[in-house]
Amino acid sequence: MTNRKTRLLSLLLASVMTLALLSGCSKDxxxxxxxxxxxxxxxxxxxxxxxxSMGPYDHNAVAGDYMNQLVYSSLFETDADLNPVPELVDTYENTSDTEWLFHLKQGVKFHDGSDLTSEDVVASITYAKTCPEVNLYNGSILTVEAVDEYTVKMTTDGPSATLLYDLCHHGNSIVPKELLDNGNDFNENxxxxxxxxxxxxxxxxxxxxxxxxxxxxxxxxxxxxxxxxxxxxxxxxxxxxxxxxxxxxxxxxxxxxxxxxxxxxxxxxxDSTAINWLMLNNEKPGLDNQNVRHAINSAINRDDLVTVAMNGMATPAYSSTPLGMLGSTDEGADTFDVKKAQEYMDASGMDPASVEMSIICSNDTKKRAAEVIQSNLSEIGINCEIESMDLATYLSTTAEGNFTASIGGYSSSDMVSYLVGVYHSKSIGASNKTRLNNPEIDALIDEAAATVDSAAREVVLKEVTVQLNELCPQVSLYQDLxxxxxxxxxxxxxxxxxxxxxxxxxxxxx
Missing domain, CATH: 3.40.190.10 (Periplasmic binding protein-like II)
Incomplete structure (x- = not known):
């Protein structure tokens, strides 16, 4: 334990010294x-x-979302309390369990001078449904049609608790139908x-x-x-x-x-709903072992990590879902316990030295967190490398599954969207970086998405969280400030x- 504390102190001192040196010389x-x-x-x-990308349909990155919010509008946006409120929509009606009518604001113009109408909405949502990076945010929409020039009808595949939240996402931005029809490259134009x-x-x-x-x-x-x-x-x-x-x-x-x-x-x-994790590729040898994942989870000292990586300005996270969201709980979640980590490692039947891990990082904060993790895991015999990568390469590499471990995060306005994006098998190849493919988890998430009553939905969401804490597909680290x-x-x-x-x-x- 003394050696571990010494290494962590050295990491912290090295970070402080590096920052002091950098602040002494201005970079143009x-x-x-x-x-x-x-x-x-x-x-x-x-x-x-x-x-x-500057286009709204071919990425699911926060850096891209900033750009998209400047250039595009969606039917809805989230307010200060993360509730969906109309953006391009004037009024709307939920006419049945599966049908919605949206009456658009009139007089909205696109940057090319054309008027925004229901035909643009139909074309945009229909196109977005074909895009793998964002179609998890419109997968529940079966049909979208223009009733008249400024009225759109959507039919969902069942009762939807998340439709309005989904329509806030940049992946459902509205663009001119004429440009879509003509094959416009929205990344370039x-x-x-x-x-x-x-x-x-x-x-x-x-x-x-x-x-x-x-x-x-x-x-x-x-x-x-x-x-x-x-x-x-x-x-x-x-x-x-x-x-x-x-x-x-x-x-x-x-x-x-x-x-x-x-x-x-x-x-x-x-305070934020964004949670950051050590993503573990569940398809890789060693990391496909649940006990190994629990060993890694139990070996990491979140308090030290938050101090070194975030200067104490974050909340240590243990549960598989964000604190403060409907259905979140720490029930069944691992805590920092090196002895327990060693017990999990013994139960796995694996030699810790055989567990191959290279932690991909796309910025300095992630790298500082990875250095703490590297030190912690050495205590239970797991040796890991740290690899730096630019954001675009990091996103494509992790989406394709060409990695063992990576530090990443995810932000969402509601729990169901978070679960669909991070843990549902239909998001493999996009934002489900752990590549978890568990039919029971999928079924519970689908049930929650179709449960309109919030009290009943909370029960299902808590059950999903408890099961995810047991499966431990990845290691939650901290929740952002x-x-x-x-x-x-x-x-x-x-x-x-x-x-x-x-x-x-x-x-x-x-």
Whole structure:
């Protein structure tokens, strides 16, 4: 135990020393258009990861969702409490257990000047259903048809507790039917009805947008917006302090206190539903053994991991589902117990040295977490490597199953959508990275999705959580505290537990 503590202390000291060295030398981000709070109408945003696509249908990445929310609109969006509320919809009716009528807002225009009608909705949802990265968010929709120019009827495959939540997802964004029919590449030519129009994408550097003056809610105050891709956390902080950028989307946790003490900056904190895990490929030898997975789960000290990786700004997680969501429970979940981990390893019948693990990481925070895991697992004889990878490669590699372990996460506005995305077998090849294929789990998730009564649905969801805790397909690590930092002269900045920011509401103080 003494050796383990010594190694963890060394990791923490190394992280602090590295950050101190980085903060002593400024890195040129290539941006010179920060506002400094002078009442200008432009905004420069620093983000950690580059979107894998500007199109809404061919990815399920948070980095891409940020871009999609600027360019596209959906039928619904989530409010401050993560409830689905109408976006393009004016009013709606649930006319039977399986039929829904949506009456669209009139006068909504796309960026190409065309009017948004029910035909665009039908074409968009129909097309989205063919896209494997996002069709888990519209799989319950059997038919979608235009009743008239501004009325859409959807029929589901049974009672649906999640339809309105699903219609908030970027994978159900509405685009012009004419462009779909003509084979438009929305990655290269993203056209939607959102508050911002795409201008230019300099791969690896930045993405530029301009305000859509005909946006149906009114033209945004910020007329020009540039997103700078700055992978290194300390470099994002330095850029904000220097006025080279005006906002940071992913704040380096180690810099949070420093930002908070700067009167020229504002640090925004918000609890989240995002949970981060050590993903284990259940199809790989060794990791296909349930006792080995429990051994790994029990060997990891979440408190140390949160301290080293997140500077204490996260909540240790043990359950397979996020805290605070309907049906979540710690019942049956492993806790940190090295002795128990060794017992699980003995029960597995495997030599721990034979368990091959290479932990893929796509940013510095994940790498710090992986270093703690590497130290913890060595205590039970499992040796693992750490591999760094850019986000796009990481997403494709893990979706294809070409990995043993990886640190990742998932954010959702409701428990059913979370379970479908993370654990349902139909999401293998997309967001089910562990590749869990369990018919009983699938059946329970499907039952929950069809249970409209929330009290009854909670019972089913809790049962799913308990069974997942027993199966231990992956290792929950921590639940995020969302951190956003920005120039103190900005106003209208707010986020919800899903991490969404309505950039159309942001302006510079007069």
């Amino acid at each position: 981000t290539g941006s010179s258009s920060g506002n400094g709070g002078e009442g200008k109408d432009s905004l420069v945003v620093a983000t950690m990861s580059e979107t894998p 993203p056209i939607g009805s959102g508050p911002y129009k795409f201008v230019e994408w300099k791969r690896g550097d930045s993405i530029q947008f301009e305000a859509f003056e005909d946006f149906y809610e009114g033209a945004p105050s910020i007329k020009s917006m540039t997103w700078k891709i700055i992978p290194e956390g300390s470099s994002r902080t330095i850029a904000l302090e220097a006025g080279e950028v005006d906002m940071i989307i992913e704040v380096e946790a180690m810099d949070a206190e420093r930002i908070e003490s700067n009167s020229d900056l504002t640090l925004l904190k918000h 969302y951190l956003r930092a920005y120039n103190a002269n900005l106003e209208g900045v707010d986020i919800n537990a899903g991490g969404n920011i309505r950039f159309q509401d942001i302006s510079w103080k007069a």
